[in-house]
Amino acid sequence: SVIPAETDVAIIGAGPAGLFAAFQCAMLRLRCVLIDVLxxxxxxxxxxxxxxxxxxxxxxxxxxGAELIANLExxxxxxxxxxxxxxxxxxxxxxxGDFTLTTDKGTHLHAKAVIIAAGAGAFGPNRPPxxxxxxxxxxxxxxxxxxxxxxxxxxxxxIAGGGDSALDWALSLKDTAAKLxxxxxxxxxxxxxxSLRQLDEAVAAGQIEKVVPxxxxxxxxxxxxxxxxxxxxxxxxxxxxxADVLLPFFGLATDLGPVARWGMDTQRSTIPVTPSNCETSxxxxxxxxxxxxxxxxxxxxxxxxxxxxxxxxxxxxxxYPEQALHFxxxxxxxxxxx
Ligand code: FAD
Numbered sequence: 001s002v003i004p005a006e007t008d009v010a011i012i013g014a015g016p017a018g019l020f021a022a023f024q025c026a027m028l029r030l031r032c033v034l035i036d037v038l039x040x041x042x043x044x045x046x047x048x049x050x051x052x053x054x055x056x057x058x059x060x061x062x063x064x065g066a067e068l069i070a071n072l073e074x075x076x077x078x079x080x081x082x083x084x085x086x087x088x089x090x091x092x093x094x095x096x097g098d099f100t101l102t103t104d105k106g107t108h109l110h111a112k113a114v115i116i117a118a119g120a121g122a123f124g125p126n127r128p129p130x131x132x133x134x135x136x137x138x139x140x141x142x143x144x145x146x147x148x149x150x151x152x153x154x155x156x157x158x159i160a161g162g163g164d165s166a167l168d169w170a171l172s173l174k175d176t177a178a179k180l181x182x183x184x185x186x187x188x189x190x191x192x193x194x195s196l197r198q199l200d201e202a203v204a205a206g207q208i209e210k211v212v213p214x215x216x217x218x219x220x221x222x223x224x225x226x227x228x229x230x231x232x233x234x235x236x237x238x239x240x241x242x243a244d245v246l247l248p249f250f251g252l253a254t255d256l257g258p259v260a261r262w263g264m265d266t267q268r269s270t271i272p273v274t275p276s277n278c279e280t281s282x283x284x285x286x287x288x289x290x291x292x293x294x295x296x297x298x299x300x301x302x303x304x305x306x307x308x309x310x311x312x313x314x315x316x317x318x319x320y321p322e323q324a325l326h327f328x329x330x331x332x333x334x335x336x337x338x
Contacts, residue, residue, distance in 0.1 A: 015043020017289025096284030
């Protein structure tokens with residue numbers, strides 16, 4: 001739908017928390033616009049682990065990241081909520097009842113209240129400092145997320161890293177890959193005991209070759225097509241691993257980015273909020289999901305859902321100052337037919 005120049009609530013971030021906030025706002029007749037810098041909605045679930053099952057969403061015994069997002073989309077579909085994708089919100093000025101948001105594309109949006117659901121901020125992977133990396137990233141020879149396992153069918157894969165992600169993906173891709181190397185700069189991996197046991201088993205069976213203690217040293221190939229990954233041991237002796245794909249899992253850089261410049265109190269990469277309504281230190285600006293913090297905060301999707309409801313209810317009096325909000329259950333109220 002058309003992006004309006006003004007709305008009631010601007011929701012910054014269309015991860016699970018932002019998507020559900022859109023639903024909660026719509027149920028309370030608050031107009032909203034969803035904004036995300038990524039080309040698709042879904043935040044971490046869609047970008048980082050679409051094919052991984054999540055087990056702790058209430059009443060969903062197991063749901064894959066992408067499936068959870070598809071369900072959230074179905075839930076808001078009846079409201080036809082405008083979304084501004086591929087737009088990073090750079091500026092936020094104004095006050096309760098009258099905010100202006102400015103994006104990197106120069107778009108302005110006026111909103112009476114703001115919900116920041118920016119997760120880990122403009123999250124991005126920690127990239128290895130290797131010459132010529134950009135060309136291989138562009139061609140997909142170096143990737144930081146596994147979107148579709150099928151893309152790695154019969155590929156020679158180098159996975160780098162020593163934590164849960166490196167281990168999980170090595171185990172998950174070992175049957176898909178033609179050859180799988182697991183490079184880590186220490187001898188020992190940090191992971192769940194069951195994953196470590198499965199790793200030993202896969203190494204013994206020749207499905208995974210551990211390359212330890214080694215670190216990434218260089219990329220070889222031409223025009224974005226990778227032919228080998230050079231690794232070096234702690235004394236600088238190098239070894240060439242023939243490979244089509246490199247998957248470095250060195251963690252996510254969490255950087256609040258522009259959010260940190262908007263004037264509300266922040267604490268490292270998070271925004272402290274009042275736990276009862278998720279309001280930040282600036283009136284009219286709320287924060288929910290991974291980006292929000294308070295004593296006892298759990299960085300879980302279910303927590304973000306509940307915070308979305310609290311923020312929407314707290315925003316209602318800003319938009320409808322004359323109307324007391326008569327609380328209604330969704331069962332008695334219903335939603336418009338899709
Ligand atoms: P995110 O999902 O981080 O979304 C934030 C969005 O905001 C992003 O799309 C980002 O692009 C956008 N954004 C940020 N800044 C701006 C800006 N300035 N302008 C525009 N857009 C912006 N949680 C569970 O509950 N259960 C699990 O089993 C589970 N498993 C996980 C497994 C993995 C591998 C990972 C990485 C996470 C897992 N999590 C799990 C955590 C869960 O994914 C997060 O808690 C959840 O995604 C947080 O949702 P969010 O909407 O707050 O933020």
